[in-house]
Amino acid sequence: MSKKIFTLILITTLTALLLAACGSSQPSAPAVPAGTSSNAVATTAPAAAVDADTDGDGIPDSAEALLGTDPNNADSDGDGQNDLADKEPMLAANPIQESSATVGFTIGGFIVENNVDADGADVADHMEFKVTNPGAADFSGFDIYYTITDQTTGVVQGYYRTLPDLTVKAGEIQTIHFDNSGQPDHFSVNPNNAFYTDVNGLTLEVTLHATGFAPQTASVAKDPGGAEGGGE
Numbered sequence: 001m002s003k004k005i006f007t008l009i010l011i012t013t014l015t016a017l018l019l020a021a022c023g024s025s026q027p028s029a030p031a032v033p034a035g036t037s038s039n040a041v042a043t044t045a046p047a048a049a050v051d052a053d054t055d056g057d058g059i060p061d062s063a064e065a066l067l068g069t070d071p072n073n074a075d076s077d078g079d080g081q082n083d084l085a086d087k088e089p090m091l092a093a094n095p096i097q098e099s100s101a102t103v104g105f106t107i108g109g110f111i112v113e114n115n116v117d118a119d120g121a122d123v124a125d126h127m128e129f130k131v132t133n134p135g136a137a138d139f140s141g142f143d144i145y146y147t148i149t150d151q152t153t154g155v156v157q158g159y160y161r162t163l164p165d166l167t168v169k170a171g172e173i174q175t176i177h178f179d180n181s182g183q184p185d186h187f188s189v190n191p192n193n194a195f196y197t198d199v200n201g202l203t204l205e206v207t208l209h210a211t212g213f214a215p216q217t218a219s220v221a222k223d224p225g226g227a228e229g230g231g232e
């Protein structure tokens, strides 16, 4: 065998070995679980849409409706504790502590809708009362605490919130509303609270406060009604 032929055979052999080696070093395909097509990941339909959690408190909106908590408020009762962590998310203790006995304003005309107004027409669920400011200066800096008690079961809901947008001008009487209509002088409430959802008779008690002045309270009873939620 000539040196040239030997060299040619050697090169051919080495090339074959090199190609074989390259082939064996190709990355192996990812392991696919038995019974699963290798393109399953690419073709799998997205998981069912996750229920919205509008207020980001960790409780889906649909679950808040079942629990009776507010889907638009991470702290339904205003006690500073997130709905998910709050053992009683619709029962805040009254945080208003005021030593002043000075009466700076008064409240009255407390109404919780009874589904029909004086003319017999349906009205939307809400509560309202009037704030009278007899003074010479505008009043602001209010906060409010109110309870809703089911007269049949005795279950109590208690809500606290500040009212930074409320100013009652000097010498005026202003009606303020609690509902979710979004109108001026209307303050939002838990849309799943008892006066929307509970058809038993209810007793509501409200305390309105401004720092440095005596808290003012009022209460009203709401008759049992079977038309809650839609004003039908």
Ligand SMILES: [Ca+2]
Pocket: 053, 054, 055, 056, 057, 058, 059, 060, 061, 064, 070, 071
């Ligand atoms: Ca939520």
Ligand SMILES: [Ca+2]
Pocket: 055, 057, 059, 064, 069, 070, 071, 072, 073, 074, 075, 076, 083
């Ligand atoms: Ca909530």
Ligand SMILES: [Ca+2]
Pocket: 075, 076, 077, 078, 079, 080, 081, 082, 083, 086, 088, 089
């Ligand atoms: Ca809370």
